[in-house]
Amino acid sequence: MGKFLLMLLLLGFLLLVLVQGQATLCMVCSIFVGNTCYEGQGNCTVEQGRGCRTRDIYVFNVRDGFSYNHTQMDCATPCRAWKLIKGDLKVSSFCCQGRKFCNRLQGRSVAKMHY
Template identity: 50%
Template sequence: MDKFMFLLLLLGIFPFVFFQGVATLCMVCSNFKKGHCLRGKGNCTMQQGPGCRTRDFFLFHGWYHNHTELDCSDSCMPSNFYFGDMKISSSCCKGQDFCNRYQGKGREWKIN
C-alpha cells in the first residue's frame, strides 16, 4: 500500500516539476494591420515573467486604430496610455504559444 501512495504522490507532483520551466512562444511584429504583419515579423520566447504583449495604437480622430505591435515583455501590464493625440492600449497573455497572435483591432481580419 505504501508503494501505491508513493506512486500517487509522484504522479501528482510530476506535472508541476516537469512543466515549471516550459517556455511560451510569442509572435513579434512591429506593424500588424488587418491580420498581416507588415514589418518586423518574428517570434520571441518567454521563460518567466508576464509573457506576450499586444499594444494597439489609436489616433484621436474617433480613436481610429492605426496599428498593433506584438512582442515579449518582462514587465507587461494591461494599461491605457495617452500621449497627445495617440492612445496606446496594452494587454498581456501567457501559457499558450502565440497567444498574442490575433489580439487587438486586427482580430476581425484573421486569415486561416
C-alpha cells in the same frame, strides 16, 4: 553518497524540464493590421513571469476621434495590461502567457489599416 548525487542530478534535470515546459512562444510584429504583419515579423520566447504583449495604437483626428491605426506584438517583462492617452496618440496594452502565440488573438489586430 553516489545515490545521493544521482538523485540530486535527476532532481535538477526534472526542474529544468519543468521550467522550460512553462516557456511561451509569442508573435513579434512592429506593424500588424488586418491579420497581416507588414514590418518586423518574428517570434520570441518568454519564461515564467514574463508575457506576450499586444499593443493597439490609435491616432486622433478631428472628424472621427481616435481611430485604430495598427497593432504591435512582442515579449515583455513585466507584462501588464494598461492604457495611455497622450496628445493625439492612444495605446491599449494586453498581456497573455501559457499559450503559443496567444498575443496574436488579442486586441484589434483584425481591423483595417488607417494611415
